[in-house]
Structures are given as C-alpha cells and as structure tokens.
Amino acid sequence: MVPVATGAAVLPDHSIVVRDGLIHAIEARELARHNNPEAVRVDLTGQAVIPGLINAHTHAAMTLLRGFADDLVLTEWLEQRIWPAEAEHVSAEFVADGTSIACAEMLSGGTTAFNDMYFYAASAIQAATDAGIRIGCGLTYLNAPTSYAKTEDEYIDRGLDAVDTWQGTPLVTFAWAPHSTYAASPASWGRLAKLRDDHPFPVHVHVQETATEVEHEVEAHGLTPIARIHRAGLLHGPFAGVHAVHLRGGDIPLLVEGNASVVHCPSSNMKLASGMSPVTQLLRADVNVGLGTDGAASNNRLDMWQEMRTAALLAKIQTGDPAALTAEQALTMATIGSARSMGIDEFTGSIEVGKAADLVAVDLSGVASQPVYDPISHLVYVAGRDDVTNVWVAGRRVLDNRKLVFIDIERVKAQAHQWHQRIKA
Amino acid sequence: MVPVATGAAVLPDHSIVVRDGLIHAIEARELARHNNPEAVRVDLTGQAVIPGLINAHTHAAMTLLRGFADDLVLTEWLEQRIWPAEAEHVSAEFVADGTSIACAEMLSGGTTAFNDMYFYAASAIQAATDAGIRIGCGLTYLNAPTSYAKTEDEYIDRGLDAVDTWQGTPLVTFAWAPHSTYAASPASWGRLAKLRDDHPFPVHVHVQETATEVEHEVEAHGLTPIARIHRAGLLHGPFAGVHAVHLRGGDIPLLVEGNASVVHCPSSNMKLASGMSPVTQLLRADVNVGLGTDGAASNNRLDMWQEMRTAALLAKIQTGDPAALTAEQALTMATIGSARSMGIDEFTGSIEVGKAADLVAVDLSGVASQPVYDPISHLVYVAGRDDVTNVWVAGRRVLDNRKLVFIDIERVKAQAHQWHQRIKA
Numbered sequence: 050m051v052p053v054a055t056g057a058a059v060l061p062d063h064s065i066v067v068r069d070g071l072i073h074a075i076e077a078r079e080l081a082r083h084n085n086p087e088a089v090r091v092d093l094t095g096q097a098v099i100p101g102l103i104n105a106h107t108h109a110a111m112t113l114l115r116g117f118a119d120d121l122v123l124t125e126w127l128e129q130r131i132w133p134a135e136a137e138h139v140s141a142e143f144v145a146d147g148t149s150i151a152c153a154e155m156l157s158g159g160t161t162a163f164n165d166m167y168f169y170a171a172s173a174i175q176a177a178t179d180a181g182i183r184i185g186c187g188l189t190y191l192n193a194p195t196s197y198a199k200t201e202d203e204y205i206d207r208g209l210d211a212v213d214t215w216q217g218t219p220l221v222t223f224a225w226a227p228h229s230t231y232a233a234s235p236a237s238w239g240r241l242a243k244l245r246d247d248h249p250f251p252v253h254v255h256v257q258e259t260a261t262e263v264e265h266e267v268e269a270h271g272l273t274p275i276a277r278i279h280r281a282g283l284l285h286g287p288f289a290g291v292h293a294v295h296l297r298g299g300d301i302p303l304l305v306e307g308n309a310s311v312v313h314c315p316s317s318n319m320k321l322a323s324g325m326s327p328v329t330q331l332l333r334a335d336v337n338v339g340l341g342t343d344g345a346a347s348n349n350r351l352d353m354w355q356e357m358r359t360a361a362l363l364a365k366i367q368t369g370d371p372a373a374l375t376a377e378q379a380l381t382m383a384t385i386g387s388a389r390s391m392g393i394d395e396f397t398g399s400i401e402v403g404k405a406a407d408l409v410a411v412d413l414s415g416v417a418s419q420p421v422y423d424p425i426s427h428l429v430y431v432a433g434r435d436d437v438t439n440v441w442v443a444g445r446r447v448l449d450n451r452k453l454v455f456i457d458i459e460r461v462k463a464q465a466h467q468w469h470q471r472i473k474a
Numbered sequence: 475m476v477p478v479a480t481g482a483a484v485l486p487d488h489s490i491v492v493r494d495g496l497i498h499a500i501e502a503r504e505l506a507r508h509n510n511p512e513a514v515r516v517d518l519t520g521q522a523v524i525p526g527l528i529n530a531h532t533h534a535a536m537t538l539l540r541g542f543a544d545d546l547v548l549t550e551w552l553e554q555r556i557w558p559a560e561a562e563h564v565s566a567e568f569v570a571d572g573t574s575i576a577c578a579e580m581l582s583g584g585t586t587a588f589n590d591m592y593f594y595a596a597s598a599i600q601a602a603t604d605a606g607i608r609i610g611c612g613l614t615y616l617n618a619p620t621s622y623a624k625t626e627d628e629y630i631d632r633g634l635d636a637v638d639t640w641q642g643t644p645l646v647t648f649a650w651a652p653h654s655t656y657a658a659s660p661a662s663w664g665r666l667a668k669l670r671d672d673h674p675f676p677v678h679v680h681v682q683e684t685a686t687e688v689e690h691e692v693e694a695h696g697l698t699p700i701a702r703i704h705r706a707g708l709l710h711g712p713f714a715g716v717h718a719v720h721l722r723g724g725d726i727p728l729l730v731e732g733n734a735s736v737v738h739c740p741s742s743n744m745k746l747a748s749g750m751s752p753v754t755q756l757l758r759a760d761v762n763v764g765l766g767t768d769g770a771a772s773n774n775r776l777d778m779w780q781e782m783r784t785a786a787l788l789a790k791i792q793t794g795d796p797a798a799l800t801a802e803q804a805l806t807m808a809t810i811g812s813a814r815s816m817g818i819d820e821f822t823g824s825i826e827v828g829k830a831a832d833l834v835a836v837d838l839s840g841v842a843s844q845p846v847y848d849p850i851s852h853l854v855y856v857a858g859r860d861d862v863t864n865v866w867v868a869g870r871r872v873l874d875n876r877k878l879v880f881i882d883i884e885r886v887k888a889q890a891h892q893w894h895q896r897i898k899a
Contacts, residue, residue: 116848319787321796324791350842355783362745365747372547373747417859419891420890420894422540427541466844
C-alpha cells in the first residue's frame with residue numbers, strides 16, 4: 050500500500066479497513082483479519098493500493114471533441130475548430146453525454162475525483178454522481194455568450210442554481226470558475242469576491258498559459274493575471290491556478306502568500322506548445338502543485354498515469370537534471386496535491402484513517418512490470434491506466450475487476466457515436 | 475487499415491490477404507471475400523490494422539534492471555548503479571531471461587521487430603525467435619571488458635560466431651554495433667570498415683547523446699562522433715545513429731550525404747535529461763528518423779505507443795509549434811522509419827503487397843477512445859499498448875486476442891522474480 054500521507058512509507062502486506070465509506074484502520078494484514086473477523090475481504094495480492102488519482106483540471110464534456118482537431122496552430126485550433134463546434138453543439142445533453150464518457154474513462158483508469166470547468170453544471174453533476182465519481186463542479190463564467198448563458202451574471206446565476214440544488218450532495222463540491230482574467234470582465238471579479246464571502250468555494254481559473262496572454266494582460270492592466278487576481282482579493286487557498294506556464298518574478302511570492310495552488314497540465318502544455326511550467330521551482334518555493342489532464346480536445350487522454358509520467362520526464366528535460374521531479378513527487382501531485390488545489394484534502398487525496406475510502410488497486414504483477422524493485426517508481430514510470438483493476442469512491446466499489454459498476458458502457462458508446470455523426474457533419 | 479506506405483491513405487473496410495507469410499493482396503472487404511473463398515477470416519470490426527511497430531533501439535535484456543535506479547543524476551545512475559549491477563550479473567542466462575521479458579512486453583504491445591544492442595547475441599536471438607518477434611541483433615562491442623568478452627576483437631569474434639550460426643534464419647538480421655565513438659577504440663573502426671565489406675550489415679551506434687560527449691570528442695579528435703564515423707567510412711545506409719541529441723552544424727549534411735538514419739528515443743532522452751534531438755529539423759532535411767524505447771533501465775516501458783506520443787508532444791514544445799511532428803509523422807517514424815534505420819524496409823515497416831505480414835490490430839472501440847474523428851490521430855494521441863488485440867509476424871499470429879502464443883508468461887515471470895531476488899541482494 051502506498052498511502053501518500055506525510056511521512057508515510059510504502060506499507061507491504063497491510064490491509065485497509067473500511068467502514069461507512071471511511072478508512073477506519075490501516076493494519077498489518079493478519080492483525081486486520083484478527084480485528085475484523087466479520088469484514089468482507091478483497092484479496093489484492095500482487096497489487097498496489099494507492100489513493101484515488103485526482104484530475105485537478107479538465108473540461109469533461111469535451112471528450113465529444115476528442116481528436117476533433119489535432120496538430121494545428123493554437124489560433125486555428127481554437128478559433129476555427131473548437132469554438133465553432135462548441136457554439137453549434139454544446140447543450141445540456143452534450144454535457145451529460147460527454148461527461149459520462151469522461152467519467153467512464155477516468156474511473157476505469159483510477160481517477161476518483163475531477164475538477165471540472167465547463168457549462169451546464171447540473172448535467173455534469175448528474176453524470177458524475179450517476180457514475181459514482183467525485184466532481185468539483187466549476188461555476189464557470191466568461192465574458193462571451195454561449196447557449197448556456199449570455200452574460201457573466203447569467204452564468205453565475207445558473208451556477209448558483211446548481212449550488213442550491215446540489216450543495217451537500219455526496220461526491221459534489223463546487224468551485225468558482227472564471228475562465229481566465231482575459232475572458233472575464235474586471236467588474237466580474239468584484240462580484241466574485243463578494244459572492245465568495247457567502248459561498249467560500251475554491252477558485253478554479255486558467256492563468257498564464259501562454260506568453261501572449263501574459264504580455265497582453267501586463268500591457269492592458271500593468272499586472273500579470275496572478276497579480277490581478279491577488280488584487281481582486283481572490284488569490285487565497287483553496288485556489289487552483291491552472292497551467293501557470295509563464296510566470297514573472299512577482300508571481301511565485303504571491304502564490305506563496307495566498308497559499309494558492311498551481312495545477313500542472315504537462316501533456317496539454319506540450320501538445321499546444323504553450324511552454325513548460327516551472328514546476329520544480331514552484332515546489333521548491335513550497336507552492337502546492339496539483340496535476341490535471343485538461344480537456345480531451347487538447348490531450349487527448351483523461352489519463353492521470355500519463356500526466357504523472359509526463360510531468361516527471363518534462364521536469365527533467367526542462368531543468369537538465371534527471372533527479373528533478375521524482376516519482377514520489379509526481380504521485381504526490383496527482384493525489385494529495387490535486388486534492389489541496391480543490392480544497393478537498395481534508396477528506397481525500399491520501400490513505401489516512403478518517404479520510405474517505407477513495408482507493409485504487411493497481412496490478413503490478415503483469416509481465417511488462419517485471420521485476421519490481423521500487424513500487425513508487427513503477428507506479429509513475431511503468432504502470433498505466435490499464436493496470437488499474439478496482440476502484441472505490443467513498444468506500445463504494447465503482448470499478449470491479451476492470452468492469453464499471455454504475456455506467457452502462459454500451460449506452461455511453463452509442464451516445465458518443467451519435468454525437469460523432471452530428472459533429473463531423 | 476492504415477498502411478503507412480508512401481501516398482497511401484487510410485483504407486476503411488478493407489481486408490489484407492496473407493499467403494505464405496506475405497501480404498498477397500489488399501482489397502475492399504467484399505472483394506477479398508469473393509476472391510478468397512477458402513481463406514481463414516479474422517474479423518477485426520472496430521479495430522485499426524497497422525504495420526507492426528518497430529523498436530529501433532533497445533537493450534532488451536535490461537528489462538531485468540527495470541526501475542532498478544531512477545531519479546538519479548547520470549553519472550550516479552550509470553557508474554554507481556547500472557554498470558556494477560551489469561558487471562555482477564550479466565551472463566548468457568541473464569540475457570536469455572531478460573530478452574524473453576522484453577519480447578513478451580513488446581509483442582503484446584504491438585512491436586514486431588526490435589534493434590537490439592547488448593551482449594550474448596546467441597541468447598538474445600534464441601529468446602526472440604522462440605517468442606516469434608524479429609530481432610536486429612547487434613554485434614556489440616566496446617573498449618572495456620565484460621563477462622561476455624575482454625577485448626574488442628573478442629566481442630567482434632563472438633558476434634561473428636552468432637552470424638555463422640544464425641544468418642539466414644527467419645526473423646533474424648544483424649547490425650554492427652559499436653557502443654559509441656567514445657567507448658570504441660579508433661583502431662576498431664578500421665577493422666569494422668573492412669569487416670563491413672564482407673558482412674554488409676547496418677551499423678547501430680549511440681551518437682551525440684549528451685553535450686559532454688560531443689565536447690569531449692571534439693576536444694580529443696577535432697571531430698564530432700558523426701564526423702568521425704563518416705571519416706571511418708561507416709556513415710552510410712543502413713546506418714542507425716541513436717539519440718543524435720546534440721548535433722553541430724556539419725552533422726546533418728553528413729547524415730544526408732550518407733543516407734544515414736537517426737533513431738529518436740524521446741522518453742530516454744527526457745528521463746536522463748540528455749536534451750531534445752532536433753527531429754523536425756532532421757525530417758525537414760530529409761534525414762530518415764526511426765523511433766526507439768532505449769533499455770528498460772532508462773525508460774522504463776518498452777512501449778512504442780508511448781514513444782510515438784512523446785515524440786509528437788516533445789517536438790511541439792521544443793519548436794513552439796503545435797503543428798510540429800504530426801501524428802502521421804510519428805506513426806511513420808515508428809514503422810517504416812524504424813525499418814529503414816535497420817535496413818529491413820524492403821520487407822517490413824508498411825502494409826504493401828509483397829511485404830511480410832507484420833500486422834497489428836488495435837481496438838479503437840473502447841469508451842476511452844470515443845468518438846473517433848481521425849484514426850491516425852487516435853493511434854498516436856489516444857491509443858496505447860493495451861488497445862493491441864492481435865499481432866502477426868511474418869503471417870504467424872503471435873498475439874491472439876491479447877494472449878501471447880509462443881511465450882509461457884508464468885515461466886517468464888518466475889524467472890524475473892528469481893533475478894529480482896538475486897540482483898536486489
């Protein structure tokens with residue numbers, strides 16, 4: 050077992066006792082058996098048990114645009130392909146169906162929670178809770194009309210409707226999710242700061258993804274996006290600043306001061322050629338870093354294993370230091386680091402007594418994993434989502450011997466096929 | 475079907491007719507059925523058929539050191555961990571068992587040929603031919619003693635013994651494999667040039683992997699490694715220069731002049747923080763580029779899917795251009811590009827009538843692959859080795875519905891376990 054709790058080592062031959070959805074005890078196997086004679090036992094010999102992986106940034110419903118437009122320059126990709134397709138097709142049904150695909154993909158790959166930034170919050174929440182995965186539902190807004198809302202106020206009001214309906218529901222948390230400083234009006238930040246007093250949700254926002262964005266923002270406002278958010282009084286934890294690729298001198302001290310998190314999306318940053326986030330520098334400054342896949346239009350896998358491996362490899366080439374961003378650091382980012390960025394670390398992100406039983410069993414006994422010298426190294430550099438066998442969220446088994454329990458795969462695939470026909474037309 | 479032959483598009487609803495291990499015809503499904511009423515049919519609906527992937531650089535037996543030493547600086551990794559472990563353990567048995575693990579891993583992930591550089595050629599060839607995979611067996615030598623040989627001449631003589639025994643055997647080709655210019659004596663290059671007249675095998679050699687290597691070589695010899703090899707009369711095709719990360723002005727023209735190939739190993743270059751090979755520049759100059767995993771001590775997956783995706787993503791971040799190294803280019807590198815680098819492109823590397831039936835079926839019908847707009851994009855950015863269902867090498871099915879036909883997995887795993895116990899002690 051790999052608890053990923055502060056100071057906790059790998060625990061071979063241990064059992065996790067789960068009661069009422071929570072981790073009740075962590076004990077040597079024989080002791081656990083002795084202490085809990087009535088318990089239902091799941092034998093996971095040859096497997097590693099890790100905390101559920103947490104995808105700290107995605108646009109789940111965009112699975113419907115997976116591979117729709119690849120290998121294009123950014124403006125062409127966004128302005129000529131993705132935005133027009135979204136304008137034509139995004140609806141409550143699109144979000145419900147696209148999020149269901151995403152949940153199927155993420156759960157079967159060991160992701161037990163995701164931080165979502167998209168439209169039609171109610172549809173996304175319904176799909177996630179039906180699937181049995183945790184959702185950090187973004188109350189998304191931007192300064193441009195979509196089928197979901199016409200004005201920033203309308204976006205926010207639709208988000209607050211979802212809060213009224215779903216707050217307190219198991220598996221559901223919320224985040225304020227302005228798209229970015231450049232796509233939200235200055236006035237909206239004032240409203241957000243006030244709203245956050247009543248609804249102290251985490252903030253989830255794209256920041257400083259491209260060099261152009263930072264240049265334009267500094268030119269227009271005399272401040273970087275991070276500094277603007279700080280001035281608006283919103284840069285304090287839990288705060289998830291997504292991408293944070295192009296940072297300037299003053300940005301890191303502000304992140305530290307606010308106890309704010311950065312969410313690293315290495316595959317997306319590479320695929321869109323955005324640049325490399327200075328992750329090792331952030332970690333050295335004690336900034337919490339979570340890990341995310343971004344949406345399936347820019348990755349194209351919602352696969353946290355791929356992100357762990359890519360994060361570790363990218364940091365090494367970036368710094369010229371093969372010891373940079375160790376396997377342990379990558380695993381920490383993908384679990385407790387992501388949980389902190391979403392403000393859910395009190396109850397998930399590590400295997401600790403009292404936390405929710407969000408657990409993933411990973412088979413390290415396959416021939417392609419042999420031999421195993423160091424399980425943590427193998428989890429990052431060798432294992433993949435296809436090695437995940439069983440997943441529990443809040444103690445409920447949602448993946449049972451590689452079979453999703455609460456998702457009708459054939460129905461989801463049929464829906465994907467219908468959207469494919471409609472969108473490619 | 476994705477033929478990866480020059481000018482060939484994706485062919486939906488086509489069949490490949492195989493006879494005597496060769497591709498006899500490529501026809502629309504109904505026509506193929508009509509023309510070959512007696513043929514045994516394999517239904518691959520929902521799957522893509524691609525040419526077998528070709529791993530153009532690995533040290534197969536090093537699977538036994540998979541994850542043995544990660545996240546270390548290069549000198550510590552090599553000098554304090556890998557070399558001492560090799561000195562203590564490498565033997566004919568080590569190579570046989572380690573190569574078997576590698577073959578199991580590669581075949582089940584759709585790799586049908588590999589270019590190997592290691593010791594105990596006979597053991598490696600035996601393991602590969604038993605498994606049913608093609609091996610480009612390196613006649614490896616270096617200017618340092620191992621248990622395999624004490625002098626360069628002895629290494630070469632042992633290699634020539636293997637040639638005598640195995641030349642002409644199905645699935646087996648050879649390559650001259652000096653480790654590198656810095657680890658082979660100047661005199662050995664002269665012998666090699668002469669030997670190559672009688673045995674015109676391809677050359678397989680590490681070149682210009684690190685900045686330090688190039689600096690030292692230029693300082694000592696006034697020439698880059700590529701220029702030294704050119705001067706020795708060995709830089710002409712088929713020639714596989716592995717890594718080629720740190721190139722100087724004159725290197726690319728020499729590669730072009732010799733019609734020499736570069737083998738790109740993006741994961742290894744990232745993990746060891748060696749640098750980024752200028753792959754897009756090489757392709758623009760019409761240098762053939764193959765793709766390799768390197769050994770499992772520096773990757774740690776012998777997974778060509780991972781390398782295709784990583785190559786495409788790395789080129790984008792390296793050049794700042796998201797259109798750099800498209801999915802199609804990555805797939806080309808991993809198939810016909812690798813085949814050219816090994817001198818086996820006349821009979822494999824693409825799906826063309828008359829070539830060997832080295833074929834891989836990839837299931838794109840899984841929920842994590844939905845929807846499919848562009849199969850080639852999905853092969854590189856979405857699919858993984860776990861999507862491979864069936865593999866044929868020279869028309870013989872070696873992976874049958876995800877089950878290896880000629881490898882006893884339990885035996886191979888037991889051997890891996892024994893080596894693990896011995897090596898970690």
